[in-house]
Amino acid sequence: MIFFSLVFTLSYVAYFYLGDESRAFGFVLVALGQSVAWLLLYARRQRLPLWWLAACVVTTFVIVRLAGPPQFEDDYFRFFWDGLHLWQNLNPYDYSPAESPLVGFDTLRNQVGYGELPTLYPPVAQLLFSAFAGFSLFSLPAFLWLFSAGGAIAVALGLRALRVGWSEVLVLLLNPLLTREWFYACHYDSWMAAFVLLALQKHGAVWVSLATNTKFIGGVALLFTQKSGRGWWWHWAIALVLPWLVFASAWNRIGVSLKVFAMQWEMNSGAYRALRAVVWLVVGHAGPARFLTVALWALLLIWLSRLRLRSEEKTFWALFLLPLVSPTANPWYFTWSLPLVVFLPESRRGAALAAFTP
Numbered sequence: 001m002i003f004f005s006l007v008f009t010l011s012y013v014a015y016f017y018l019g020d021e022s023r024a025f026g027f028v029l030v031a032l033g034q035s036v037a038w039l040l041l042y043a044r045r046q047r048l049p050l051w052w053l054a055a056c057v058v059t060t061f062v063i064v065r066l067a068g069p070p071q072f073e074d075d076y077f078r079f080f081w082d083g084l085h086l087w088q089n090l091n092p093y094d095y096s097p098a099e100s101p102l103v104g105f106d107t108l109r110n111q112v113g114y115g116e117l118p119t120l121y122p123p124v125a126q127l128l129f130s131a132f133a134g135f136s137l138f139s140l141p142a143f144l145w146l147f148s149a150g151g152a153i154a155v156a157l158g159l160r161a162l163r164v165g166w167s168e169v170l171v172l173l174l175n176p177l178l179t180r181e182w183f184y185a186c187h188y189d190s191w192m193a194a195f196v197l198l199a200l201q202k203h204g205a206v207w208v209s210l211a212t213n214t215k216f217i218g219g220v221a222l223l224f225t226q227k228s229g230r231g232w233w234w235h236w237a238i239a240l241v242l243p244w245l246v247f248a249s250a251w252n253r254i255g256v257s258l259k260v261f262a263m264q265w266e267m268n269s270g271a272y273r274a275l276r277a278v279v280w281l282v283v284g285h286a287g288p289a290r291f292l293t294v295a296l297w298a299l300l301l302i303w304l305s306r307l308r309l310r311s312e313e314k315t316f317w318a319l320f321l322l323p324l325v326s327p328t329a330n331p332w333y334f335t336w337s338l339p340l341v342v343f344l345p346e347s348r349r350g351a352a353l354a355a356f357t358p
Helices: 001-018 019-042 048-068 075-090 106-112 123-135 140-161 166-173 176-184 189-202 207-211 214-225 232-246 250-264 270-285 287-306 313-325 333-334 338-343 347-354
Strands: none
Touching: 019 140, 019 166, 019 176, 019 250, 019 347, 048 140, 048 166, 048 176, 048 333, 075 106, 075 123, 075 140, 106 287, 123 140, 123 189, 140 166, 140 176, 140 338, 166 176, 166 338, 176 189, 176 214, 176 333, 189 207, 189 214, 189 313, 189 333, 207 214, 207 232, 207 313, 214 287, 250 270, 270 287, 270 313, 313 347, 333 338, 338 347
């Protein structure tokens, strides 16, 4: 326990206080050290007392939050900015930050990324942003603490609802990727992951709606949750559409940002870039590449649906494979599937966990 405490504490201190992009080699070594320590910790999770694992989670959270505002990240500015609008009786979909009449946050206005575009985050995400903006008394530092802690707690409760043991849950929350993206960078994907977990356990339209309307990719839960009764599709359709009624103008504005994201953004693309090169060689331009990427993922989903696997395992593979074929693959995309890794058979779990290391 002393060994792991020292490794985790020192590595996180080095990661957040000493590492920066100008020292990439040292940065990668620190991240690899974290990953090796975590894999060893995971292998011994059943032998360690729960109080110590809980203390590690709390200590890690405090260390990364005391590191200050996330470096190399700006998404959290948009989360907080969107969340402030409802408190001033404004619809966040009606305005881009550049044109919003929001009063009293001019410095924040200039910090929001892509300030010329309206928000692209779905309505349940907007309600979460607004709720935590209020809980934080409209303080950005307090928002970061409360919002990141709330997402981690929601995932823990989702895993517990699926009867995952506390040892597994606590060690999972110590995963370096999750602590980097959820605790430190404050990406809100933890909330979508929690709702997906609850959708898989409750098999209800409400949980699927919450997952989808927190982040659109959460809709994959719709494919692999059980549906019962003759009129199930009515319930599911109503539940999916209902949150949008809170923001009547959402569809008119959100399409602008989604179009920019879908057609122009590309980052860390792997299979997509290879596919684009092949398409260019065959037809002389890369136009069909994005359509073929979507078709490829759809074929993967159809293949998964025909396999005799648990719904949790199917959902894991659906969410894990998407970043591999997507034109945009940010590191936090892999946190969508990481909580579901505990449902893989032991024979495949080790290799899957290793895939989440740098």
